[in-house]
Amino acid sequence: MSSNAARTLTFNVFRHNPRDSATPPRVVAYSLEETPGMTLFIALTRIRETLDPSLSFDFVCRAGVCGSCAMVVNGRPGLACRTLTAQLPAEIRLFPLPGFELIADLSVNTGKWMRGMSERLQAWLHMQEEPDVDALEARMEPAMAEAIYELDRCIECGCCISGCGTAQMRTDFVGAVGMNKIARFRLDPRDARDDADFFDLVGDDTGVFGCMSLLGCHDVCPKQLPLQTQIAYLRRGMARQGLLG
């Protein structure tokens, strides 16, 4: 922070409690003096502690790894905890992520959505057999382990869903988060499933054929997952499976 005069920031925050029918959704403005190194986590906490104790939002790790705090910051989905106010104009608009059930204000129920998606896509490793934990582990090529970890880095924050054109139109679309999970398990040699199984899970318009390739997901993913390539690979694999069986 090189500038000497501290800015006064105005946070225009979406407020609504969906269980309180008497109070309509509204935007409330809060003013704060900017301090060095201020993040949206620090700012929102300060608003709650000094201006409005009822303001709801979700932070857990506050370090960019848990995926709790995704929200729409000046029109763009992102992780609030690691967004520095210094990178934003003095007028800041904060809205909850679209595409998820609103809990209150900036808090949305991504957990419920993600669990539903995981159940529907059977997004877990399907073991060929239970391991003998006393024996040496099965071997894996080091490069394969790295490639799997690369796709395993998704933090289920929900940014890709709120940045997705299809997900805004059809609520049953699994989104990039879902397709990336299928790509991750499809890559994994430990998973017992084959393309026929994966086709049953994502081979339709709620899955990989619903994607319009707008790729907002790729642009907003805070972990910079290679969503564009993964969706393309998956679509090609599923098209082949659909055509040739």
Place this chain on the structure above:
Amino acid sequence: MKIIHTDVLVIGGGLAGLRTAIGAKRRGLETLILSLVPAKRSHSVAAQGGMQASLANGIKGEGDNEDVHFEDTVRGSDWGCDQHVARMFTHMAPKAVRELAAWGVAWSRVQRGDREVVINGQRVTLTEKEAAHGLITARDFGGTRKWRTCYTSDGTGHAMLYTVSDQVIAESIPVHERMEALALIHDGLRCQGAVVRDMITGELSAYLASATVLATGGYGRIWGISTNALINEGMGAALALETGVARLGNMEAVQFHPTAIVPAGILVTEGCRGDGGLLLDNDGHRFMPDYEPEKKELASRDVVSRRMAEHMRAGKGVKSAYGDHLWLDISNLGAAHIDKNLREVKDICRYFLGIDPVKDPIPVRPTQHYSMGGVRTDHRGESPWLHGLFSCGEAACWDMHGFNRLGGNSVAETVVAGMLVGEYVADFCYSKAGQSDLSPALAREFVERERAGLNALVAKPGSENAVALRARMEQIMTDKVGLFRNGQDLDSAVVELAELLARSRNVGVRASNLDANPELVLAYRLPRMLKIALTVALGAQRRTESRGAHFREDFPARNDRDWLNRTLAFWREGDDLPSLDYEALDVLHMELPPGFRGYGVKNIVEHPDSAVRQAEVDEMLAAKPDRYSRQSALMPFKQLLPARYRARNARLDDTP
């Protein structure tokens, strides 16, 4: 009032709770998990550097086994741990890492042939064996004699939590998210479940369960600056404390991690130093070898943190607007290594500090990190004072860490404890004691008590400000119950925290809605946090010695003669302070009798039994030919394990 019945109620959706739930479910029990947040957001996700397990696959792990891991763990604990539990843990850790490998964790693997690494500031070439290619590799961590820490880049906790959480979904175990337990339902002898608040709707219900498992993590957030997630407020320990019968163990044993960034307090992994990163002072001087010639940056965390603080006190810290700090320099590791194995560290530096650790040193200082203390349990994870109440992971004190935990041993503990406690919970549920009747009338009574408490909070704005009281508590803990402690500060901390607890009864809530309401949440958690803070401060005040992370400047010696014991705390209803009691550690049955750790300052008041036991141990060691028979002669422990987990762990260099 809604009553939900289940066999096993697991409170906490982190690794320990999830793995416990899988174990119980697989034994045919109806199992349900409560979590404050979606399970994958739990604090386990923040474990970066890795998980210790003595697989001995890599060349720098050669010769490693359970015995070496056990000794490192006991030395790390400054002899405060339960050695039987440490043995169970080191035996189980390879099984846990192998189970996770099969379940989906993409552990980093051994690459055959030459690779360049940094050891003690020098570039060195290691040659990995052909036979080890593709097995799980490991990195170096502090306080260990072998490279034993298995990892996936520096996102190990994430990879583990997602894998185990996915298997919970595969097992169709329900996770009731955004649910908070407010009280344990019990009759003074038997725990019967919990009163639970839905944090979205505010609805209160009773969960009646044969077994209740607290897997709620630590209590780091009673300090102002902590590496912990915001949800680690010690609420699980507080629930146990508020029963008046269950006891907490060693609450004063609190770890300060050497390398959290300044000012945000976010952790950068010990893997930075394990992989060859250095600590530098305001002159750019590497100071740790001056203090710790043997282990240097890789002594145990308590020792490195104290040495750093000592160095800053000597005027060698770097001045900043946020107080003094030191530098962690990983630039010597090179961009390729950092991009592959320390990518979260790079992200943290970029987003929170605006620096690139490939070129720039990282500002760090010791920061609250881990709670060795917690709900005191036996080796099965059950409270000896409240049947049917179990605890595991960081929430528990069963007690494998004693007064200092080694890096890589906590994320390992979560899954190991889950594997074991899941079995013991199931055994309990199928036993006669586990099948005793649960009382809906008792549940109703407990729910109504909580309801009355919440209604009272929202009925008045109150004369005290919860935010201000909490800030004062955090400041007291930071200033007076920190890395260096003394009697005078601790006396005043106890007095002032007790005052804050009294004042917290006058906190009210301005917004009167009982559903999603952060002000209400703080109001009901604050007195519980203060009770935990008081338990920590009082334990620290009474313990007039220094052991592991508990360091008393007025009592710098480790006093085995008078203090080789575990603190037990309980809180009688209506009292202003917790009551403390102590259980002695039995030197005459230790496999590794008390001695010098090999790092840190040697300043020990000997226990009279230590020399006696050492002589016995030496004699037994000489008499037995192989390590397994030596071990079982010294301190048999296999009988404590579930039968399914008693087999030996295979290793590459096993002789047929």
